[in-house]
Amino acid sequence: MKNRQVKTKAPTGLVLNIQHFCTHDGPGIRTNVFLKGCSLRCKWCSNPESINLKPELAYKPSQCLGEKQCGFCLKNVCPESAIYVVGSGDRADDKVWINWDLCTNCGKCVPVCPTNALYLFGQEMTVDEVLGEVEQDSTFYRESGGGMTVSGGECQLQPDFLAALLAGAHGRGINTAIETASNVPWDFMAKVLPHVDTVLHDIKLTDPERHKKWTGADNTRIRANLKRAYETFPDKKFIARTPLIPGVNDDEEHIRVTLAFIKPHKNVVDYELLPYMRFGESKYGFLGRIYEMQDFNPPTPETLNRLRAIIDEAFGRIGKSARE
Amino acid sequence: MAALIKRIAINFGGGYVPGLNAVITGAVLAANELGWEVVGIRDGFEGLLFPARYSDGGLVKLSPSLMENLAGATGCILGTAAQSDPFHVRTINAENMVEEVDRSDELLGVIKKEKIDGVISVVGSRALSILWKLSRKGLKTVCVPKSVENDVAATMLSFGFNSALGFVAEMLERCRQAAQSARRIGVVEVLGEHAGWLALQAGMAVCADAVLIPEIPYDLRKVAARLREKAKAGRTFGLVVAAEGAKPAAGLNVPPKSSDSKMKAALSPGASGNEGFHVMERAGQVAAEVALEVQRLTDQETYPLVLGQLARGGTPTVVDRQLGLGYGAGAVRALKGGQSGIMVVFQPPDLKFMPLSEAINKFRTVPADSEFVQIARALGISLGD
Numbered sequence: 259m260k261n262r263q264v265k266t267k268a269p270t271g272l273v274l275n276i277q278h279f280c281t282h283d284g285p286g287i288r289t290n291v292f293l294k295g296c297s298l299r300c301k302w303c304s305n306p307e308s309i310n311l312k313p314e315l316a317y318k319p320s321q322c323l324g325e326k327q328c329g330f331c332l333k334n335v336c337p338e339s340a341i342y343v344v345g346s347g348d349r350a351d352d353k354v355w356i357n358w359d360l361c362t363n364c365g366k367c368v369p370v371c372p373t374n375a376l377y378l379f380g381q382e383m384t385v386d387e388v389l390g391e392v393e394q395d396s397t398f399y400r401e402s403g404g405g406m407t408v409s410g411g412e413c414q415l416q417p418d419f420l421a422a423l424l425a426g427a428h429g430r431g432i433n434t435a436i437e438t439a440s441n442v443p444w445d446f447m448a449k450v451l452p453h454v455d456t457v458l459h460d461i462k463l464t465d466p467e468r469h470k471k472w473t474g475a476d477n478t479r480i481r482a483n484l485k486r487a488y489e490t491f492p493d494k495k496f497i498a499r500t501p502l503i504p505g506v507n508d509d510e511e512h513i514r515v516t517l518a519f520i521k522p523h524k525n526v527v528d529y530e531l532l533p534y535m536r537f538g539e540s541k542y543g544f545l546g547r548i549y550e551m552q553d554f555n556p557p558t559p560e561t562l563n564r565l566r567a568i569i570d571e572a573f574g575r576i577g578k579s580a581r582e
Numbered sequence: 583m584a585a586l587i588k589r590i591a592i593n594f595g596g597g598y599v600p601g602l603n604a605v606i607t608g609a610v611l612a613a614n615e616l617g618w619e620v621v622g623i624r625d626g627f628e629g630l631l632f633p634a635r636y637s638d639g640g641l642v643k644l645s646p647s648l649m650e651n652l653a654g655a656t657g658c659i660l661g662t663a664a665q666s667d668p669f670h671v672r673t674i675n676a677e678n679m680v681e682e683v684d685r686s687d688e689l690l691g692v693i694k695k696e697k698i699d700g701v702i703s704v705v706g707s708r709a710l711s712i713l714w715k716l717s718r719k720g721l722k723t724v725c726v727p728k729s730v731e732n733d734v735a736a737t738m739l740s741f742g743f744n745s746a747l748g749f750v751a752e753m754l755e756r757c758r759q760a761a762q763s764a765r766r767i768g769v770v771e772v773l774g775e776h777a778g779w780l781a782l783q784a785g786m787a788v789c790a791d792a793v794l795i796p797e798i799p800y801d802l803r804k805v806a807a808r809l810r811e812k813a814k815a816g817r818t819f820g821l822v823v824a825a826e827g828a829k830p831a832a833g834l835n836v837p838p839k840s841s842d843s844k845m846k847a848a849l850s851p852g853a854s855g856n857e858g859f860h861v862m863e864r865a866g867q868v869a870a871e872v873a874l875e876v877q878r879l880t881d882q883e884t885y886p887l888v889l890g891q892l893a894r895g896g897t898p899t900v901v902d903r904q905l906g907l908g909y910g911a912g913a914v915r916a917l918k919g920g921q922s923g924i925m926v927v928f929q930p931p932d933l934k935f936m937p938l939s940e941a942i943n944k945f946r947t948v949p950a951d952s953e954f955v956q957i958a959r960a961l962g963i964s965l966g967d
Contacts, residue, residue, distance in 0.1 A: 297679035342943035359711035474680035
């Protein structure tokens with residue numbers, strides 16, 4: 259199918275990062291594998307480096323030694339002349355800048371940078387390479403009931419690799435979870451979900467127009483996919499999640515409409531709220547992108563507790579609303 | 583070559599600057615004298631890429647009669663682009679998935695189809711690179727630099743700077759009066775990511791106590807010493823002007839940015855600690871940090887204030903009207919001379935043309951030995967060094 263953002267080159271996948279000892283994405287202590295590529299453009303995205311389905315350059319200015327002390331990347335390394343310095347050598351701050359409109363992410367500047375101020379987000383890895391690293395933590399999984407969570411980006415945009423990775427994990431006795439927004443063709447999900455123990459899926463907004471305004475695409479297919487997934491895989495555990503964004507979806511109506519959508523399905527075992535944090539803000543700078551949510555603050559504990567109380571009531575958990 | 587031109591277009595990159603309408607007027611009147619027709623493209627290149635979104639089809643015919651009284655008017659009748667990059671146009675594909683696609687070839691095709699023989703683009707430093715890429719693909723283009731911060735290399739004075747300078751100086755004057763009556767120290771952040779012209783020149787005009795600019799890393803102990811000295815003499819108030827790109831000297835008081843590092847690591851793998859410092863922070867960060875630190879160091883109450891984007895608004899001054907008209911007419915002169923892939927620059931007393939390849943990645947910053955720096959020092963204004 260053309261137009262589909264899918265890599266068919268399984269079993270290698272484009273991996274952004276592998277993060278050990280995570281406790282926020284699924285049961286127990288888990289290893290999070292972040293895959294690159296996303297089919298939405300949420301304005302609050304905390305992982306902008308995961309959006310493009312290709313390796314891309316990032317730049318941490320705090321590690322740059324500057325033109326006078328180093329300057330290797332300025333010596334005809336960049337074929338597009340995308341690396342430059344501001345001023346004429348008389349500035350105390352002579353760190354380099356990147357012209358992101360000229361950069362083609364070719365990565366030629368990366369090996370010449372001695373401090374890794376210039377680096378590439380995303381590398382091709384095989385299933386065995388990823389699992390080799392994930393398995394280092396297997397003692398912790400056993401003791402805590404944890405496992406591997408594959409996140410992103412939208413991990414289901416690489417369905418062949420993801421299915422192979424999850425099946426491989428099961429083969430090694432590792433519990434699996436994915437974190438997904440589900441805005442992918444159904445056949446991707448049909449490939450992936452048989453190998454998942456827990457599906458953590460987002461419900462960002464319930465109204466299609468508002469969903470499009472804040473995330474770039476409407477939620478018609480997301481809702482159809484989720485309904486079909488709940489019904490097709492009655493034995494899988496689903497946990498709905500909402501990234502709670504002040505002024506966007508931090509209202510009771512969103513919670514109630516979401517509950518009405520998930521509650522008829524017994525295999526949706528929980529609904530979590532993830533308060534919006536400014537995690538991603540500095541990374542927009544590394545990638546030369548503009549963060550559009552800079553004037554938003556995280557939701558207050560009062561709002562969180564009030565909304566969580568509604569969820570607790572719906573799931574028959576009275577008095578647990580004060581949890582973090 | 584020049585005789586082939588019959589119809590040209592004009593468009594604007596992101597960000598309002600006083601005098602945009604003056605550039606349109608200059609280009610339209612000069613083109614009219616040559617018998618050319620001028621059309622305006624709505625919102626950068628969006629008018630051509632998404633014509634269905636506009637009731638007029640995204641292209642506006644600009645006649646000389648429309649130009650009556652326009653040069654001094656505020657706003658921009660064509661609209662400016664938010665983030666218009668024809669090489670990365672956000673699109674929803676057949677699978678309802680969002681992706682960025684390269685529509686530059688399609689854009690060039692539409693320009694040809696509309697019989698547009700040359701495009702005048704009024705753009706800031708970022709879009710300059712995009713126009714350079716388009717010109718390499720064959721677009722006949724002349725750029726007019728747009729910078730309210732006056733940081734375009736090779737041009738002495740960008741249109742819009744004079745209007746912004748007047749506004750910022752007036753606001754600083756008011757802030758100082760407020761600080762004086764409330765016995766406080768006002769810390770005012772003004773635009774200037776790369777270059778401190780706006781902060782330095784406006785700060786000088788109102789004799790601020792300190793001016794912090796990106797070119798000179800600051801040590802707030804020096805600023806505080808000066809304010810304490812002033813307080814000893816009974817004047818317990820002050821005014822500190824900081825450009826948004828001002829930074830502390832290496833190794834000095836980089837404020838820690840708190841967050842739950844474990845959760846951050848789990849949810850956001852590329853983020854870490856203080857990273858992001860040096861990249862352009864959100865508006866207000868410099869004012870907030872400087873105000874807190876000055877308060878700590880002087881034990882005098884401070885208040886941060888952000889002028890930021892306010893400086894972009896308003897009616898152009900007469901200087902900016904002249905400049906805008908001049909840049910617009912200059913761009914037409916370049917097209918008439920058969921030039922393309924160039925930027926119009928003002929090097930008094932001349933308007934000159936500079937290849938885009940030499941113009942990109944260059945900024946006009948305040949040199950350490952600049953006359954402005956020397957005058958500021960002579961007036962006793964602390965530059966934080």
